[in-house]
Amino acid sequence: MIKKVFSTHSKFKAPSFDPGMNLLIVDKTEQSTVKQTRNSAGKSSLIEIINFVFGADNDKGAFYNKDAFEGDLFSVEMEYSGVTFVASRGSAKKNRIYFNKRIDIDLKLDIELEEDTEIKLFFSSVNDWKKVLGRYFFSISTVDTISKYNPSFRSLFSYLVRRETAGGMLEPKKNARQQQSYDEQINLSFLFGLDWALSSEFQVIRDKEKALKELKKSLKQGYLDAVVDAPANLRSKIAVLEGKISEMQANLRTFNLLPEYRQYENELTKIGIELRACIDKNTIEKELLESLETSIEEASSPDYDSLQQLYQESLQVFPDIVKKRFDEVQIFHDSVVRNRKLYLQSEIERVKVSISARHSRITELAQRQTFIMDLLQTHGALEQYNKLNSDLLRKQAELEDLKKRLKTATDIEDAQPRLDMERAALTLKIGQNIQENSIFISKAIQRFESISSTLFEQTGLLTVENTANGISIDVSKQGDKSKGIKSMQIYCFDMTLISLLREQGSNIDFLVHDSHLFDPVDSRQVAHALVTGAELARKYNFQYIITMNSDQIPYDYLPKDFDIDSMIVSPRLTDTDDGGLFGFRF
Structure with missing residues (x-):
């Protein structure tokens, strides 16, 4: 229950609230001019403060x-399980929630608190506070939070x-206004006791459908041609590639690996050089x-007769020079x-x-050359084997890629x-879930x-x-679609929710309505709403807080025994500059 809303600002007027129905009223003073309005007296600001303290996102324009x-x-002073404590929040450190008590001890709440010694308050993060509120008010701790889309305290609240x-x-x-359909379906299913996980699954399907739509759009525009091909084309490419891989695997299975392949290749080269040298040498020799x-x-x-005649002639011509006898010359x-x-x-x-020896060497070299050539023709080198194996691995990787692309294309x-x-x-x-919960739905x-x-x-x-x-939980009404009718539909909807929650043992025990809800409503219906609200609050033990201008109170249509004035909280606000919730205009 909310007991009080206040601020550290010295001029802030701190309204206090009691069990049952409470009216925060703004009066129009006798000194009010035509230009003065009660729209800025702080009625809606009270709602904003409650939401802010209860974990709403920080609104920069607030x-x-x-x-x-x-x-x-x-700050909001509240009472739960017999313990009164204050939760506070400010814009200076908007991600903190301050407490005047150790609520982790006094209320046995699962929350880690630190102490701010400067202002002598305990604090936690806003996110941790929301988790605690979700567990305490709505028992969200029992919810499977593994799902991508879950009920949230803020949406329920x-x-x-x-x-x-x-x-x-x-x-x-x-x-x-900006609430998504899935958030509406999940949280209303939770509040009405239905299987909210089905609505969560429905949103996952919507996500897939949206992604598929975007993917098909990209495919149509040709953005993914290098990634996704037609399944028929991919199947053909896979078949061709599988044939090549089978052939390569067979070649590797029959591959005769010769570790000394390179040594034999070098020897064969040397033999060729030596053979050519031997052949060339033999040719020369x-x-x-x-x-x-x-x-x-x-x-x-030579012919000795001719030689003898020559010798005699030389002796006659050169007697002093030619002295030896012819027989000596002949010898x-x-x-x-x-x-x-x-x-x-x-x-x-x-x-x-030499030629014979070289010929033997040529014969020996030729025989060795023939042996090595036969060996190299029937065996392969390690490098060659590794190359074949690497080529096979590349082809296999290419095949896996094609299969993945085929799966993507097929998907x-x-x-x-499949989504259908x-x-x-x-x-x-x-x-089936609606049918299984038909008794509770009928009750609602x-x-x-x-x-x-x-009201109607x-x-x-x-x-x-x-x-x-997906599931649709809504309100229908025949005939008039005016804003007043719509406001009262919201009133009935909210009253139905809080009464059912209280009946089921939920710890959430207050409902707050802004004056805007009653602005377009006929005075007679406002009177009925006030009486019904007070009765339901008493019957189901919840607090009903309303902000309202004083002239909206339909005294003429209220039952005489309905003491509306006893439900008006203090202080009463006015439309003067210092009479509003904040005590000044800004």
Whole structure:
């Protein structure tokens, strides 16, 4: 229960609240001019303060961020489980919530607190505070929070403390103008005791459908041609590549690895060089052998008769020079010829031996060359094996990539039919869940109808419907669609929620309505709403806080025994400059 709302600002008027129905009233003073208005007296600001302290996101344009409140804290004094404590928050350290007590001890709440010794308060983070509030007010601790989309304290709370500035008073099923459909479905399912996880799954399907739509758009525009191909083309590429891989695997299985392959290659090169050298050398020496054999044939004694005649003639001409006898000359010449023949014969023998030896070497080298060539033709080198293996691995990686691309292409091709099936199956589950909870749903519908019947001759209807886009919890009413009717539908919806929650044992025990809810409503309906609100608050033990201008109170239509003035909280606000909630205008 909220006991008090106040601030560290010295001029702030701190309204106090009691159990049951409470009215924060703004009076119009006799000195008020036409230009003065009660719209800035702080009625809606009270709602903003409550939401701010109860973990709302920091609104940069909100009043609490203005320079006039720099360093100030806004506080809510509340009582739970017999313990009264104060929660405070300010714009200076907007991510902190301050407490005047160790609520982790006094209320046994699972929250880590630190102490700010400067202001002598305990504090935690806003996020931790929201988790505690979710567990305490709505038992969200029992919820499976692994899901991507879950009920949240702020969404649940915003149905019970609606903010006009956020568009929370436009229609019953939405707590804010920008509230997404999935958030509405999940949180209302939770509040009405239905399986909210089905609505969470429905949003996952919507996400997939959206992603598929964007993907198909990108494919159509050609942005993903390098990644995604037509499944038929990919299947053909995979078949061709699998054939090549099978062939490569067979080649590797029959591959005869020769570790000394490179040594044999080097030896074969050397053999070739030596063979060419031997052949060239033999060719040269065979030519030399022919020359030697020709020379030995020509190395014979000359015609001695002619030589003798020449000798006699020389003796007559050069008697002093030619002194030796002819037979001595003949002996000498025969000696020279004989020695030359011996030399030539020895050279011929040497050359023949050399050619023969080289021929044997050529034969030996040729045999070795043939052996190595046969070996290299039937075996492979390690480098060659590794290259073949690397090529195989590359092809296999390419095949895996193609298979992944085929799966992606197939998934895209089959995605919509699968999503349609998932959507249909989920729709069936939601229908089953509605049927399983038909007793509670009927109770909620009857409660809404009962409340609505106090306001309208033609009652509104709370509907729980299984649609193609998920569960729909809404309000329908025949006839007039005026803003006044819409406001009272919100009133009935909220009253139905808080009464059911209290009946189920929920710790949330207050409902707050801004004066904007009653602005377009007929005075007679306002009277009925006030009486019904007070009765329901008493019956289901919750606090009902209303902000209202004094001239909105329909005294003429209220029952005489209905003491509305006893429900007006202190202080009463006015439309003067210093009479509003903040005590001054800013």
